[in-house]
Amino acid sequence: MAENSVIGSDTVVSGHLHGQGSLEILGRVEGDVSVTGDVVVGPSGRVRGNISAAELTVAGQVQGNLRGTEVVLVESGGRVVGDIASPRVGIAPGALVRGHVQTDGEPALGNATAANRPAVAARVAAPQPAVRLAPPQPVSASLLKAPHKAEPRKLEHPRSPVQVPTPPAASVAAETESAPARTAKAEPRRPPPPVVPVISKGTKAKKKKGRD
Amino acid sequence: MAGTVIGEGLTIEGDITGDEEIVIHGNLRGRLTTTDAVTVSSTAIVGADITGASLSVAGQVTGDVTASERVDIQAGGKLVGDIKAARFTIADGASFKGNVDMEI
Numbered sequence: 001m002a003e004n005s006v007i008g009s010d011t012v013v014s015g016h017l018h019g020q021g022s023l024e025i026l027g028r029v030e031g032d033v034s035v036t037g038d039v040v041v042g043p044s045g046r047v048r049g050n051i052s053a054a055e056l057t058v059a060g061q062v063q064g065n066l067r068g069t070e071v072v073l074v075e076s077g078g079r080v081v082g083d084i085a086s087p088r089v090g091i092a093p094g095a096l097v098r099g100h101v102q103t104d105g106e107p108a109l110g111n112a113t114a115a116n117r118p119a120v121a122a123r124v125a126a127p128q129p130a131v132r133l134a135p136p137q138p139v140s141a142s143l144l145k146a147p148h149k150a151e152p153r154k155l156e157h158p159r160s161p162v163q164v165p166t167p168p169a170a171s172v173a174a175e176t177e178s179a180p181a182r183t184a185k186a187e188p189r190r191p192p193p194p195v196v197p198v199i200s201k202g203t204k205a206k207k208k209k210g211r212d
Numbered sequence: 213m214a215g216t217v218i219g220e221g222l223t224i225e226g227d228i229t230g231d232e233e234i235v236i237h238g239n240l241r242g243r244l245t246t247t248d249a250v251t252v253s254s255t256a257i258v259g260a261d262i263t264g265a266s267l268s269v270a271g272q273v274t275g276d277v278t279a280s281e282r283v284d285i286q287a288g289g290k291l292v293g294d295i296k297a298a299r300f301t302i303a304d305g306a307s308f309k310g311n312v313d314m315e316i
Contacts (some may be wrong), residue, residue: 005217006216006217007216007220007232008232008233009232010215010230010232010236011216011229011230011246012217012227012228012229013224013228014226014227015224015225015227015228016224017224017226018220018223018225019219019221019238019239020221020222020223021221022219023222027230035279038302041246
């Protein structure tokens with residue numbers, strides 16, 4: 001009994017209220033309210049000042065910032081002019097709120113992010129190694145052999161496997177310590193990697209069509 | 213039930229004005245004005261001038277008191293300040309220090 005406080009409907013408090021326990025405001029309070037328990041601003045209650053409480057319910061009028069460590073509820077008929085910050089915020093139809101509302105908390109959002117993060121990490125991690133392993137081999141082979149032969153022939157390399165077994169190509173492969181057989185086999189496998197640029201071209205075309 | 217209750221553990225720094233009964237279990241620093249009865253319970257600590265119809269003190273009050281009807285200091289109650297009231301009683305075991313004016 002002693003822990004619950006009530007500001008009656010015919011009472012005006014001008015000053016700060018702070019302490020423990022719950023508080024029901026049916027009258028007028030002009031000043032900040034900071035309570036560890038719950039605060040209820042009744043339909044006849046009017047507060048001009050910031051309110052901080054665990055569970056804050058507003059059915060009256062409040063001009064000031066609301067801070068709830070658990071939840072802030074603005075009931076129908078309640079009017080709030082000020083910012084609201086709480087892990088959970090409820091605004092009932094018929095309520096009036098003018099200000100910034102922020103739901104910043106761990107209980108509700110923490111579980112959702114924890115469940116999503118490992119799945120996203122797995123999706124991101126999987127494709128990266130596949131992309132990295134495939135292109136380096138053909139790219140390195142093309143870069144090493146391209147300067148020795150004519151530059152305009154870059155496009156012809158994959159199409160003409162006959163030119164590959166020429167002596168200069170074999171000597172280059174020997175100098176790079178890599179097996180000549182692997183580089184020779186890698187050349188006919190080159191066509192698959194260009195699939196990546198093809199996808200990018202296709203996506204650009206789709207975007208243009210979509211925009212047009 | 214009383215119109216206004218200041219619970220134990222709650223502290224008010226400021227003025228309280230009202231037209232209804234006020235019961236204080238917690239702390240109050242400032243001023244208290246009402247047209248109805250004021251009750252200061254044994255757990256309350258009040259440092260305020262009090263104006264009301266009647267005042268019952270079981271806790272600690274520091275400040276001047278003006279009551280249109282009566283002031284009662286219960287056993288265990290402590291009041292330091294001047295009192296202006298038509299009727300005034302001090303129970304056995306209560307402590308009081310101040311002037312009394314009963315000419316209202």
